[in-house]
Amino acid sequence: MANRKVTPLKDEPGTSLEDIQVELSNCIQAINNLSGKIDTLAKPTANDTSSLKDAVGKAAANEVRLLLEARQRKFEEEEEAAKARGEITQQEYFQTLTERYEEVLAKCIALADLHKKHWPGLVNKCEDTVKRVGEQSRKNSEAIIKIEDFVNRATGAQQTKCVPPPLPKDKAEVIPFLKQYLLYVIKRLCHSWHFRKFLHICMCTLSAVFLCALCIIANDNARLRTIEEKYVLLRDFSRLDDRTSQRADYIEWLYSDEDEHRQEIDKLWQQRQQRLNVFVKPNEQ
Numbered sequence: 001m002a003n004r005k006v007t008p009l010k011d012e013p014g015t016s017l018e019d020i021q022v023e024l025s026n027c028i029q030a031i032n033n034l035s036g037k038i039d040t041l042a043k044p045t046a047n048d049t050s051s052l053k054d055a056v057g058k059a060a061a062n063e064v065r066l067l068l069e070a071r072q073r074k075f076e077e078e079e080e081a082a083k084a085r086g087e088i089t090q091q092e093y094f095q096t097l098t099e100r101y102e103e104v105l106a107k108c109i110a111l112a113d114l115h116k117k118h119w120p121g122l123v124n125k126c127e128d129t130v131k132r133v134g135e136q137s138r139k140n141s142e143a144i145i146k147i148e149d150f151v152n153r154a155t156g157a158q159q160t161k162c163v164p165p166p167l168p169k170d171k172a173e174v175i176p177f178l179k180q181y182l183l184y185v186i187k188r189l190c191h192s193w194h195f196r197k198f199l200h201i202c203m204c205t206l207s208a209v210f211l212c213a214l215c216i217i218a219n220d221n222a223r224l225r226t227i228e229e230k231y232v233l234l235r236d237f238s239r240l241d242d243r244t245s246q247r248a249d250y251i252e253w254l255y256s257d258e259d260e261h262r263q264e265i266d267k268l269w270q271q272r273q274q275r276l277n278v279f280v281k282p283n284e285q
Contacts, residue, residue, distance in 0.1 A: 079091065165180035189195045238244040251268070254261040 075091075122173050164184050165177055168174050168177040235248060237254065238248045254268075
């Protein structure tokens with residue numbers, strides 16, 4: 001009977017009846033001790049009040065100390081196991097996180113101090129620069145308007161003012177704005193004295209170039225006409241001699257298709273150059 005084991009429920013490990021009896025006896029003894037202490041605490045005497053308080057305080061302190069020591073031992077065991085596995089421990093993780101937090105906090109504090117020190121001055125400088133540029137632009141506009149008024153009064157002509165088109169307010173007005181702005185730029189160029197002078201200089205230069213080219217072409221045409229007349233006379237007189245007429249016909253036939261008879265033409269020119277060289281050498285001697 002003592003060696004029989006109960007059937008475990010689900011996956012619970014089996015326990016013998018002897019172990020159960022031992023545990024029950026221990027529980028009964030602990031309950032009896034606790035009931036005795038409760039009876040003692042329930043009916044204290046006037047003389048035992050201070051000793052009761054001391055006993056309860058010591059017992060509570062001892063239990064807390066034991067609990068803290070057990071937790072500390074558990075933490076140490078977990079850290080040792082993590083170190084053995086090569087992993088970071090919880091204490092090291094908290095320490096690293098604290099260091100990073102302190103580093104980020106220091107950078108944020110430095111950035112805030114920098115912002116407080118330099119940002120107002122930088123904003124003030126930008127505002128002053130914008131004000132100066134705006135004031136100078138306004139002065140330049142007033143000076144230009146005064147000069148235009150003086151020129152108009154001196155010449156007695158009233159020039160139309162070129163006003164830029166307003167900026168587009170939505171996407172549908174972008175293309176019309178570009179067209180109007182292009183016309184505005186053309187009007188500004190046409191009203192510019194310097195641009196008109198530049199166009200005048202360009203037109204005069206082009207006219208001079210065209211005139212020079214026309215003179216060169218006319219001169220070349222006159223020379224070609226003279227050469228053609230000379231060629232006609234030579235061709236007519238060469239017909240009196242059969243040999244000369246055949247050579248002239250041969251040359252004319254070669255030049256009827258220069259690309260095909262390029263070698264023969266080059267050969268004739270080489271022969272002419274050789275005859276000229278032979279003719280020049282005796283004259284030099």
